[in-house]
Amino acid sequence: MASEMEPLLLAWSYFRRRKFQLCADLCTQMLEKSPYDQEPDPELPVSQAVWILKARALTEMVYVDEIDVNQEGIAEMMLDENAIAQVPRPGTSLKLPGTNQMGGPSPAVRPVTQTGRPITGFLRPSTQSGRPGTMEQAIRTPRTAYTARPITSSSGRFVRLGTASMLTSPDGPFINLSRLNLTKYAQKPKLAKALFEYIFHHENDVKTALDLAALSTEHSQFKDWWWKVQIGKCYYRLGMYREAEKQFKSALKQQEMVDTFLYLAKVYISLDQPVTALNLYKQGLDKFPGEVTLLCGIARIYEEMNNISSAAEYYKEVLKQDNTHVEAIACIGSNHFYSDQPEVALRFYRRLLQMGVYNCQLFNNLGLCCFYAQQYDMTLTSFERALSLAENEEEAADVWYNLGHVAVGIGDTNLAHQCFRLALVNNNNHAEAYNNLAVLEMRKGHVEQARALLQTASSLAPHMYEPHFNFATISDKIGDLQRSYVAAQKSEAAFPDHVDTQHLIKQLKQHFAML
Amino acid sequence: MPKAAGKTPGELTGKNRIQQFRYGGSEVNVPGSSPKTSKRMANEALFLKPRNLVILKTAGQLSVEDITTMVLCKPKLLPLKSLTLEKLEKMQQAAQDTIRQQEMAEKERQTTH
Numbered sequence: 366m367a368s369e370m371e372p373l374l375l376a377w378s379y380f381r382r383r384k385f386q387l388c389a390d391l392c393t394q395m396l397e398k399s400p401y402d403q404e405p406d407p408e409l410p411v412s413q414a415v416w417i418l419k420a421r422a423l424t425e426m427v428y429v430d431e432i433d434v435n436q437e438g439i440a441e442m443m444l445d446e447n448a449i450a451q452v453p454r455p456g457t458s459l460k461l462p463g464t465n466q467m468g469g470p471s472p473a474v475r476p477v478t479q480t481g482r483p484i485t486g487f488l489r490p491s492t493q494s495g496r497p498g499t500m501e502q503a504i505r506t507p508r509t510a511y512t513a514r515p516i517t518s519s520s521g522r523f524v525r526l527g528t529a530s531m532l533t534s535p536d537g538p539f540i541n542l543s544r545l546n547l548t549k550y551a552q553k554p555k556l557a558k559a560l561f562e563y564i565f566h567h568e569n570d571v572k573t574a575l576d577l578a579a580l581s582t583e584h585s586q587f588k589d590w591w592w593k594v595q596i597g598k599c600y601y602r603l604g605m606y607r608e609a610e611k612q613f614k615s616a617l618k619q620q621e622m623v624d625t626f627l628y629l630a631k632v633y634i635s636l637d638q639p640v641t642a643l644n645l646y647k648q649g650l651d652k653f654p655g656e657v658t659l660l661c662g663i664a665r666i667y668e669e670m671n672n673i674s675s676a677a678e679y680y681k682e683v684l685k686q687d688n689t690h691v692e693a694i695a696c697i698g699s700n701h702f703y704s705d706q707p708e709v710a711l712r713f714y715r716r717l718l719q720m721g722v723y724n725c726q727l728f729n730n731l732g733l734c735c736f737y738a739q740q741y742d743m744t745l746t747s748f749e750r751a752l753s754l755a756e757n758e759e760e761a762a763d764v765w766y767n768l769g770h771v772a773v774g775i776g777d778t779n780l781a782h783q784c785f786r787l788a789l790v791n792n793n794n795h796a797e798a799y800n801n802l803a804v805l806e807m808r809k810g811h812v813e814q815a816r817a818l819l820q821t822a823s824s825l826a827p828h829m830y831e832p833h834f835n836f837a838t839i840s841d842k843i844g845d846l847q848r849s850y851v852a853a854q855k856s857e858a859a860f861p862d863h864v865d866t867q868h869l870i871k872q873l874k875q876h877f878a879m880l
Numbered sequence: 881m882p883k884a885a886g887k888t889p890g891e892l893t894g895k896n897r898i899q900q901f902r903y904g905g906s907e908v909n910v911p912g913s914s915p916k917t918s919k920r921m922a923n924e925a926l927f928l929k930p931r932n933l934v935i936l937k938t939a940g941q942l943s944v945e946d947i948t949t950m951v952l953c954k955p956k957l958l959p960l961k962s963l964t965l966e967k968l969e970k971m972q973q974a975a976q977d978t979i980r981q982q983e984m985a986e987k988e989r990q991t992t993h
Binding site: 427429430433434473474475476484485486487488489691692695698699702703717722724725726727729730733737760763766767770773796797800801803804807829830831834835838839841865868869 | 948952956957958959960967
């Protein structure tokens, strides 16, 4: 009987069952009943408990794992003063998409992202955008990326979420931060920790959080590693990486924790020192053998450095420890697909399905794997399911685009044409669909339309070699050698190893020499 | 590019260019080997006109002229989203919705007054 239950116990129970909204509502009621000020009355332990519980419930509602969070704005990326070398040696930086010596798939087989890295099998907040090489690319991103890049990280998603969460509470914020007497709270360690998390995660007020953490660590006479990690987190958010590094290192000296290793590695990645980060992860693995998050961190760095085979090795290591790790399964699966083993990839994606992952992306991948593994009975049903599960138009566009490939594969050009058209209807910036549509138009002999489509494609996605190469081929055919040469050079810049491009350039050079 | 015996490549290209498109070809440059595999050449041979085939009687080799064709973009496996990303997107969506609702309510209040 809920009505007869002690309200605090009920609220506590809601909290443990992760019904945070109910918990917060109940706490609000209780705080209204008992004499309630901005600060909890020390004479009333119950209202203090309720106050903490409400702060924790509100925090849990918006809590995201800080380790995964990494959003860089244009300002941080382009005006980066933290990177040590402006022109780093190959293999020591995340900014250069390393030359593909490690036997990874070439862009002819595996599509690449804007930065020239092969597309990954798993999307995290930090992989969403990649690091653009030039200012032009950085500014261009919002046109093709689905979420625009913020100008700086302090105007990013978290701040927007912070202001939004304040908007939603009608009576103003739960705790008025500017009126808090931080020194008083810093002397109550248990209260201070909950309060810190509330300020950091819910209010996103990093500066106030840093003040509280600094006072608290002073109060604990610098003996509490937890506060040091929190100060490091604040410094990281404020972009003071060297200071953050000091705090994390000092915390590690006191108490070795997996989290601290991960935070410190994140600092090194932001400083563009992947090798140091790798060494740190390996150091962490000595202390915590077989720790999945550390292994996964290594794999991610290798993947970002374009060393796909080492990444796959570490992802396999992850799976040995935790055979339900979605990221590892997805990455290995996509790796197999693009190294010409769709039937192996199919087994990995099927495993994900068994584990209960049920979304548009997975069914799309299953459909593609089925088609290329010649299991035609499952192909169309998978794509149908993917289309029905698509949450937004961009997802639907990608599914239609892949369906177009199936149509091309079975030789139904009309269906393919329609599929690529539908992809463009859903997402007008789908560069790949423009390119493929151009190839189909060219097949019908519509040169002018094909040229227009290719021009659109290459302006939308200058990092892809296909539209440039196709444009060069068409221009060469109709005798526009100058344009052909320019486009071929762009294609070569995007994919230096492409044989046909090299051949075309050679031929054009011969032509020009003859003139 | 495989060369046909007795002819220079310059003679072949241009003259016998074929307006035909191929899909799913391997454009990968494998160092140290010819970009064309014999299997693919055999496949292609089925579609080519007879004058493009040069069969060397002595060796029994089959050489086919390399044709530049247009390239399709490759099929795209969609990356799965991490839990953190999903939660972030959900929260952002919820925040946008509430703000929109508030704005709508505000507008309605203004129109009624």
